[in-house]
Amino acid sequence: MQALEDDLSPRARRYARTQQAILDAARAIIHEQGADKLSMRAIADRIDYSPAGLYEYFGSKEEIIAAVCRQGHRLLRQTMLTVPPDLPPVEYLTEIGLAYIRFALSNPDYFLLMFTQTSAPALEPGAGFVEHEMMDADSSFPLLLQGVQRAREAGLIQPRAELSVMEAAYSLWAIVHGIAMLRITYLREMPMDFARADRAALEAIARGMAP
Amino acid sequence: MQALEDDLSPRARRYARTQQAILDAARAIIHEQGADKLSMRAIADRIDYSPAGLYEYFGSKEEIIAAVCRQGHRLLRQTMLTVPPDLPPVEYLTEIGLAYIRFALSNPDYFLLMFTQTSAPALEPGAGFVEHEMMDADSSFPLLLQGVQRAREAGLIQPRAELSVMEAAYSLWAIVHGIAMLRITYLREMPMDFARADRAALEAIARGMAP
DNA sequence: TCATTTACCAAACAATGTTCGGATTGTAGC
DNA sequence: GCTACAATCCGAACATTGTTTGGTAAATGA
Known part of the structure; x- marks a missing residue:
């Protein structure tokens, strides 16, 4: 899976990995608690971020859902x-x-x-x-x-x-x-x-x- | 349509009519603005009630949606x-x-x-x-x-x-x-x-x- | 080494569903 | 008609939501 992260800079690689962590967390919450329990705070909690931090990686909750x-x-x-x-x-x-x-x-x-x-x-x-x-x-x-x-x-x-x-x-x-x-x-x-x-x-x- | 309101007391008739007004408002909002714009406050506004007043007729927003x-x-x-x-x-x-x-x-x-x-x-x-x-x-x-x-x-x-x-x-x-x-x-x-x-x-x- | 961009967060904001306490209104019994 | 009780109804608050703002700390590139 590391192989897919191409010839990017370390920073870009970290960025992509965090982005993917957000999506994984969202998917897990949907699976474990249902889509109505999916909140920015729940995602942030699960990956040890603050809610505001997520907006560095996705423009909105809708974008996260679209990616999921x-x-x-x-x-x-x-x-x-x-x-x-x-x-x-x-x-x-x-x-x-x-x-x-x-x-x-x-x-x-x-x-x-x-x-x-x-x-x-x-x-x-x-x-x-x-x-x-x-x-x-x-x-x-x-x-x-x-x-x-x-x-x-x-x-x-x-x-x-x-x-x-x-x-x-x-x-x-x-x-x-x-x-x-x-x-x-x-x-x-x-x-x-x-x-x-x-x-x-x-x-x-x-x-x-x-x- | 008045004929359907059976042999109820005036009070019960008013109650049923208000209940129906709530459902009609909900349906109209869904049709005009989409389901995501359906809020208790929007319903209340449309029929000249306060949000709290709606809870005399339905236990929750979910109940309203179920009835709709x-x-x-x-x-x-x-x-x-x-x-x-x-x-x-x-x-x-x-x-x-x-x-x-x-x-x-x-x-x-x-x-x-x-x-x-x-x-x-x-x-x-x-x-x-x-x-x-x-x-x-x-x-x-x-x-x-x-x-x-x-x-x-x-x-x-x-x-x-x-x-x-x-x-x-x-x-x-x-x-x-x-x-x-x-x-x-x-x-x-x-x-x-x-x-x-x-x-x-x-x-x-x-x-x-x-x- | 320094300036700039990136990453991140605490705090606040607006909107949501819902609850609580009290005020107002209608009704039933006398 | 008067009174007590139940029914309506609402203002104000609470918790939870998505999102913005302003600022701090860290990483980066010169």
Whole structure:
């Protein structure tokens, strides 16, 4: 991990390390006490700083949260990357979908924070969809897109006039995201065989995209 | 609306009306300024009360929010009820799904608040799923359930061993909820033909449940 | 060695949810 | 109508929040 801190001056390295310590503390507080207990003072206490000292590293609490969310998206992507890519295409899609849901269930507050931010960076007017955060290398969506592409090449998914590859991936994302969201919020206390229901949902959407 | 205020004493009627005024003010603030601008003082100002006075009607800000959310779920259900029930079953399902999404897009802060509450009333241990909030008369889920049931009776949806009526409705809810959530949060700035993509998603899931 | 930038903090500020004590108002019983 | 009691309602305060300010100490570069 030290290796990543490139050819920076000692000062810049310390700065980056403290910045990361702030983010780690924030993440730990969110995980241990929930997002509503995340305060500048709590972060400062945990890393032996004063609240005011944090403003040397981040402009505001919002910026800290935004940075935590970026790391969260990277982490989510990495979780999905643990699924063996040599699985049969449809099974692969199912598994990365389930991994997405599992991530949300293991880190409900974190996940909720990541997908509740309404203050996104506004895209410049003329930008295409590739410019969007969704298509970043850190995002998890490209994995879905690539999975759908592979399934299509294997002939297991039929791209029709009414369902492009992009739209197929969007549908998959939506159903998986909807399940994750509902299960960590509205359906948290619902007694139900979710393992079964989730698989059924994924099978249904897969069948709907089959030739 | 006066008719609903039953056979209560004048005092109880005033009480109920003030309670409703508080909820209306809260809803208006959420709609006009966003959920983060919702404060006890803002509510009090709007209805000419002092902040302390509100505590005669609600125990806390959380209770106010919970009540606002309950009304939100009723409103969402009513929005979905405007879809003509005599449409062909599959088309009916598509339309109430689109109504769900439309509600979220027209009231993003409201919708987000409704489905972000993680402090739900814990279900008593021995309770079945019918006891859950999801199955309330105010909830929108029963509409989906009933729609799926009708489609099944018309032979347009095949209930299989791996996909009960309940699970089919759950799948539909998930995809619609996922679309709604993504579009008002992560994908807010995404330039994309959502009208097309949403229909494609709903068609795909419908095809996946067809015989 | 000295001047400047960096790192850091104590103290204060404004805004928040909530509580407390008392004042005012409405109601029920006589 | 009068009185006692309960219901409303509010000013003032408290604790907790994010953030700013002014200044001190340390590190850096000349």
